[in-house]
Amino acid sequence: xxxxxxxxxxxxxxxxxxxxxxxxxxxxxxxxxxxxxxxxxxxxxxxxxxxxxxxxxxxxxxxxxxxxxxxxxxxxxxxxxxxxxxxxxxxxxxxxxxxxxxxxxxxxxxxxx
Amino acid sequence: xxxxxxxxxxxxxxxxxxxxxxxxxxxxxxxxxxxxxxxxxxxxxxxxxxxxxxxxxxxxxxxxxxxxxxxxxxxxxxxxxxxxxxxxxxxxxxxxxxxxxxxxxxxxxxxx
Numbered sequence: 116x117x118x119x120x121x122x123x124x125x126x127x128x129x130x131x132x133x134x135x136x137x138x139x140x141x142x143x144x145x146x147x148x149x150x151x152x153x154x155x156x157x158x159x160x161x162x163x164x165x166x167x168x169x170x171x172x173x174x175x176x177x178x179x180x181x182x183x184x185x186x187x188x189x190x191x192x193x194x195x196x197x198x199x200x201x202x203x204x205x206x207x208x209x210x211x212x213x214x215x216x217x218x219x220x221x222x223x224x225x226x227x228x
Numbered sequence: 229x230x231x232x233x234x235x236x237x238x239x240x241x242x243x244x245x246x247x248x249x250x251x252x253x254x255x256x257x258x259x260x261x262x263x264x265x266x267x268x269x270x271x272x273x274x275x276x277x278x279x280x281x282x283x284x285x286x287x288x289x290x291x292x293x294x295x296x297x298x299x300x301x302x303x304x305x306x307x308x309x310x311x312x313x314x315x316x317x318x319x320x321x322x323x324x325x326x327x328x329x330x331x332x333x334x335x336x337x338x339x340x
Binding site (some may be wrong): 119146148150155156157158159160163165167170171174208215216217218219220221222 | 232262264269270271272273274277314317320322325326327328329330331332333
């Protein structure tokens with residue numbers, strides 16, 4: 116594809132439910148990132164994948180959050196037992212390598228009611 | 229602790245009225261300073277990367293500059309289509325990858 120694709124674009128879920136957010140990076144990009152953006156704030160780093168492995172997951176807020184990238188391309192961010200404070204826009208980005216500029220998707224707006 | 233502060237929070241300009249946005253940063257060893265543009269409902273769009281003090285980069289009406297403590301995004305003769313939120317970020321940590329610390333952004337509105 117031409118850019119980073121994220122699905123769904125919007126997700127409304129009830130408190131306590133489980134959600135999965137999907138990211139399709141730019142073809143050939145080995146580095147993939149998840150960020151979270153709250154209203155009026157800049158994005159906050161969550162996790163970085165180089166290939167299939169999570170090289171840095173220091174930004175995940177707690178153990179309810181988990182992300183995978185089993186084949187080194189598509190990634191899924193998984194949130195268990197969602198809380199209202201998890202409401203935000205979840206952004207995915209990819210780059211050709213870890214140290215080249217990252218290109219962001221349009222984000223998934225998650226609302227927990 | 230690595231930190232990025234952007235000012236002003238919001239800026240309103242008339243078309244053609246040049247101005248500058250500020251990004252102050254504290255980081256242990258700057259590996260890169262990034263500027264992104266973000267339109268409502270969209271993800272950030274990459275503009276520039278600066279690596280060392282004194283470096284400058286230009287793109288159309290935008291010019292980014294870097295000192296040891298801050299970066300400026302200069303907008304020359306802006307047009308309404310330049311209206312967006314401009315985000316500044318620094319590369320954090322020693323891993324050399326895009327673990328970016330973002331500021332809260334400057335919301336720019338350019339009126340005809």
